[in-house]
Amino acid sequence: MILRDGISLRQLWPRTRKRLLVLVGFDCAVAALYVCLDWRWLSFDALPLGTLGSALAIFLAFRANAAYGRWWEARQLWGQLVNTSRALARQALTALDVEADDPEQLALRNAIVVHQVAFVHALRCHLRRQNPFPELAGVLGRADTDALRRYGNVPNALTLRVAEQLQQARALGMLDSLRWSALDGSLTTLANIQGACERIKNTPLPRQFSLLPRVLVDAYCWLVPLALVSGLGLFTPVASALISFTLIAIDTASEAIEEPFENTVNDTPMTALSRSIELTLREMLDQRMALPEVRAIDGYVY
C-alpha cells in the first residue's frame, strides 16, 4: 500500500512509456506533415473531442471504480480478519475452563491461539503464492509444520486443526456445547474471509471491463492530434502528449490496483497486518516477543 503523497513518475513511466512514445511519435508526424508539407486533410476540426472525452470518462470511471472496489474489499476482509482473530483468541482464553495446575489443558488453550497466528501468516502466503513453511516452522515448530506439508490449502488445514483442538477441549471437559458453538462460529467467519480473499485472487476483473477502456483510450489519443493540429500547429505534440499521458495514467493506475494480493506496492498491507495480529495475540497470551512492527519503507508498506 502506498502511503506517501505524490505520484512517482519513476513508477508510472515504465508502465506507460510504450503507449506514450508511440503516440508522441504519431503526434510529431501529424504536426510536421501538416505544417511542413501542408497536408491539410490531416486536420479534423469537426471531431467532437469533448463529447467523446465525456463518454470515455464514464468508461474510465467505471473501470477505476470496479478496480477500487476489489482493492477496498480486500482491505475490509483483512480488517475483519484482525477483528475475528482477536475475538477467537479472547474466546479461547476466556471461554475454555482450564485447571491452573493442568499443563495439558493450558498448552491446548495456548495452542489454539498460536494456531490462529499461524493461520494469518499462512493465509498471507497462500494469497501471495509464497512458501509458508519456513515461517510456520518458527511459529508452530518443525514437527507440526511438516505435518501440514501434505495439504495444498494450508490455511484451511489450520482451521481444521483448530477445530480438532476444540473437539479435544470438549472431550477434556473444558468446553460445553454452547461455547463450542460460539468458537466454531468464529472459525466459520475465518473460513468465509479466506474464501472471499480467494475469490478476489482467482477471479479477475471481467476482461471486457479492462479491455474496452484501454481500446477507447488509445483510439481517443490517436484522434487528439488530428483535432488539434489546425489550431496548434507545431505545438500539437505538447498538448496531445499531456492529454494522452493523463488518460493513460488513469487507465494504468486502475489496472495496478485490480489485484490486491500480488506482492506489489499496491497490495493490501498483509505483512504489516499479520505482524500486528501476531503482536496482539501474543500479548493476550502474555508471550511478548521481540518482534518489531512492520513500518512503511520509503512510503510503501507491504
Added chain:
Amino acid sequence: MLPMPRTDHPHLIFATNFSEACHAAIPMVAHWVDVLQARLTLLHVHPRGASQQAARALDSFFAESAHYPDSQRQLLSGDTATGIAGYCSQHPQALLVMPPSLRSYLPRPLHVSLRTRVLRELATPMLTMLPDSRAIPELPAHGGHVACWITGDEPQLDHVREAATLARQRGAELHLLFVLPEVSEGLMLEALYSDRPLAEPAATRLLDDVAARIDADVRVRVHLGSGSTQASLARLLRASRASVLVVDRDTAVRKRLLRGAFSSALRDSPCLLVCVPSRRNGDDGSLPPPNARSRTRTAPATRLRASTASAEKSAPAWLAWDRGPGWLPACG
C-alpha cells in the same frame, strides 16, 4: 509436499535495498530457504550517517523471516558493492541472492548496475534473475532440471561443479548446454584467440568429456545448439525445462566499452541464474587476455579436474560438498 531431507545447511545472503524488485523476490527466497533448508541473512548496506533509518527499514523488510529457524539481519555502512562483496567474502560457503533493479527505461549512458559491480568483486556464487522476468520459476522440492551453459571460454569450470552439486542435492537432471557459433569469416580469427570448439564434433567431445566426469548418480543430458547465441540458448533452455541456469561469472558479465553489463545472450532466459565466479587464488575477477590463455591452453577436462582440486583445497561450495569417489576421477 513431503518433508525435506535435512542436509548440510547452505547459507543464503539476500542483499536488499528495499526496492519493489526485492519485495517481488521474497517468495522465491522463501521457497529456496525451504527447499534447501538454508540459513538466511538479510543484508543491507547503507550510506554513512543513515543507520537509524536503515535499521528501521531492515526490520520491516521481509518481516516474516524473523520466524525463520535460522535467519539474521545484517546492517553495514559504506560503499554498497564493496560492502556486499566484503561480507560475502567472509562467508565463502554462502550464495548471494540479488534481484535486478526495476528497469527505468530511461537512457543512462555509462551506467553500471550495482548487481554487475557486485558480481565483478564477488567470490561466492550469486543467484539472480533477469529484469524482465514476469514469472520467477520455482525450484521444485525434488527433481526438476538444472541447466549449465558451457561456452568453452571459461577459465575454469567451477560452474559445472556447482550445477552438478545442485542437481545431485535436488535429485534433478543436469543439462549441459553448448551453443556453436554462427559460421562466418570471423570464426577463423576467433580460432586463433579462443579455446572453444567451433564445430559439432569438437563440442560434442567437450561436453561428453565433462559429462563423463560428473558423478554417476547425477543424470546428465547434453544439448547442442547453433546459430544466434541468445535465441539458441533460449531454445535449449525451453527444451531442457530447466528452472535454474548455472553460468560462469565471466560469461554472465560481458565487458563493454568502459563498463561491464549482463550478457545479452541471457536476455531471453526463462530461468533463475546462478553466476559462479572461478575460485582461483589471487583472482581479480577478470579474464586473462586471449594470448595469455593460449599459452596455458589445457584440455577442458584437465581444467575441470584442476579447478575442482583447487576449489576443494580453498573454499567449499555454498551447497553440500560433493566429495564422492565418482566425482572427477583421475584422468588417464
